[in-house]
């Protein structure tokens with residue numbers, strides 16, 4: 001006989017959109033790193049995309065590689081300041097920022113694994129209560145798409161950027177301009193339900 005035990009985590013899991021940062025949220029710094037908030041430039045259409053996901057009641061999570069910290073080009077405090085300013089900008093506009101920010105920095109004490117290892121997505125799912133099978137990743141590099149696939153997400157969106165699409169790294173949807181993100185996400189979320 002099955003015994004009835006109280007559910008220690010009664011909140012239902014929620015779907016999320018995982019955003020890569022450089023090249024998706026903000027203009028790509030090319031082969032280098034965004035070392036300072038002064039040169040952090042939001043991509044056209046990002047605010048619309050963020051607002052659309054928030055409006056749908058989905059979680060919004062940032063998953064980023066910032067190896068400039070591990071290379072000594074910037075400090076963890078520099079990165080935290082950039083992400084603090086990012087959150088402040090979003091809170092000023094939407095009342096909420098990203099529900100979680102996960103950054104692989106390449107330092108010896110970094111708790112995270114490098115993309116395309118799905119560890120950062122799994123960490124977010126555990127901490128925020130995310131239904132991965134209904135969630136999506138949007139990124140501009142092979143490692144973002146491969147990470148989304150490895151994490152068992154519903155699908156991935158490729159924002160075409162400076163990097164060519166590698167074999168096996170084809171996304172479910174491909175868009176050519178960041179201004180198309182909101183419409184693409186709204187289409188996906190309307191099919192997926194709440």
Ligand SMILES: [Mg+2]
Nearest residue numbers: 020022023140
């Ligand atoms: Mg990127």
